Amino acid sequence: MIHTVPSSDGSYTAYSKEYDEHYHSTKDGALNESLNKHVIPALLHVKNKTSITILDICFGLGFNTLATLYYLHVNHIKKKVTIISPERDGELITGLKDFEYPEIFKPFLHVMTALSSEHEYRDDMIHVSVIVGDARAYLKTATEQFDIIYQDAFSPSVNPLLWTREYFADIVRVMKNDAILTTYSTALQTRLALHEQHLHVYLNRGKGYRNATVASKQKLHGYERVNMNHKISCNPNVASLCDANIK
Numbered sequence: 001m002i003h004t005v006p007s008s009d010g011s012y013t014a015y016s017k018e019y020d021e022h023y024h025s026t027k028d029g030a031l032n033e034s035l036n037k038h039v040i041p042a043l044l045h046v047k048n049k050t051s052i053t054i055l056d057i058c059f060g061l062g063f064n065t066l067a068t069l070y071y072l073h074v075n076h077i078k079k080k081v082t083i084i085s086p087e088r089d090g091e092l093i094t095g096l097k098d099f100e101y102p103e104i105f106k107p108f109l110h111v112m113t114a115l116s117s118e119h120e121y122r123d124d125m126i127h128v129s130v131i132v133g134d135a136r137a138y139l140k141t142a143t144e145q146f147d148i149i150y151q152d153a154f155s156p157s158v159n160p161l162l163w164t165r166e167y168f169a170d171i172v173r174v175m176k177n178d179a180i181l182t183t184y185s186t187a188l189q190t191r192l193a194l195h196e197q198h199l200h201v202y203l204n205r206g207k208g209y210r211n212a213t214v215a216s217k218q219k220l221h222g223y224e225r226v227n228m229n230h231k232i233s234c235n236p237n238v239a240s241l242c243d244a245n246i247k
Contacts, residue, residue: 002061002095008032011102014061019154023060025184028209031102034063037212038182039071041204042148045180045220051080054148055174057162059087059130062096062112064150066105069126073107083128084144086135093119093130135162139170146174151183156190156241164241165193172197172217181215188231191215193240195228202226 004012005022009029013022024030028037046052056064065083072079087093097116101109111128114121119130131138135153149171153162161167163185175181181199183190191201194215202223204212214223232238 002092002099004100012100014099016154019158021154021158024063025210030061030063031067031104032209033184034067035071036206036209037184037204038064038150038152039067041214042150042180042182043068043071043077045216046079046147047077049079049147051082052147053082053144054084054150055144055146055171056083056085056150057135057153057171059085059093060152061092061099062115064152065128066101066108066112069108069111070104074104079125081126083126084131084146085129086131086133086138088132088134090132093132136167136170139167139174142174144174145176145179147176147179149175149179149181151181151185156185156187160241160246161243163190163193164243164246165196166243168193168197168199172199175217177217179216180220183213183215186211186213188235188238189240191226191228192232192238196240200225201228 003015005015005026007013007024007026007029009032011029011031013024013026013030015022024033094116097113111121115128115130119132121128153159156163191213194201199215199217200219202214202220202225204214204223
């Protein structure tokens with residue numbers, strides 16, 4: 001059973017007993033966080049593309065997927081969209097057909113119904129595939145190249161294997177040269193791991209939500225660049241997470 005929790009914008013998130021964390025920031029709001037920290041910056045980046053492929057790490061409650069479909073619909077944007085999303089909790093996916101989503105997601109709940117039973121949805125413009133299993137294992141064998149990475153796993157303190165330098169090396173391998181990565185994390189260890197993979201790291205700051213991060217292989221415009229050399233010089237003992245140090 002999914003333990004729903006209200007968040008500040010009126011949308012519901014859920015609490016994970018396994019990770020002792022909510023799936024979204026209750027302070028920012030579940031919907032607000034998905035839109036402003038992931039979907040809007042990502043889709044603005046690919047506004048000139050007619051077809052996009054998105055990697056959503058991890059599927060969770062499906063807010064990033066639904067918010068993506070909502071944003072495209074409400075802004076009358078016609079794109080072919082493929083979303084691939086690993087999620088280790090198969091029981092969670094099954095239970096999402098009964099989750100209390102925001103009213104604005106109502107036109108897309110048939111997608112969630114299909115995903116909860118078949119783990120896949122497909123029509124002429126949309127293809128969503130939930131891969132029940134370990135995200136690290138998926139990345140090792142992934143052949144897709146992605147325009148967008150939603151880096152939205154549980155936090156580094158409770159789910160460190162999805163934030164290590166080795167993990168991000170695999171992420172960078174599946175990113176297109178003009179891809180964008182979005183994440184709620186502003187932790188220096190996270191940004192350092194991105195920097196070590198030769199990504200440009202930027203601050204995503206806006207009204208109504210706490211700071212977040214975007215990163216890319218190419219330089220971006222419209223964001224404040226994070227001066228990683230300065231950060232490192234001010235914190236000489238900082239180190240990115242690595243697989244070998246995680247029990």
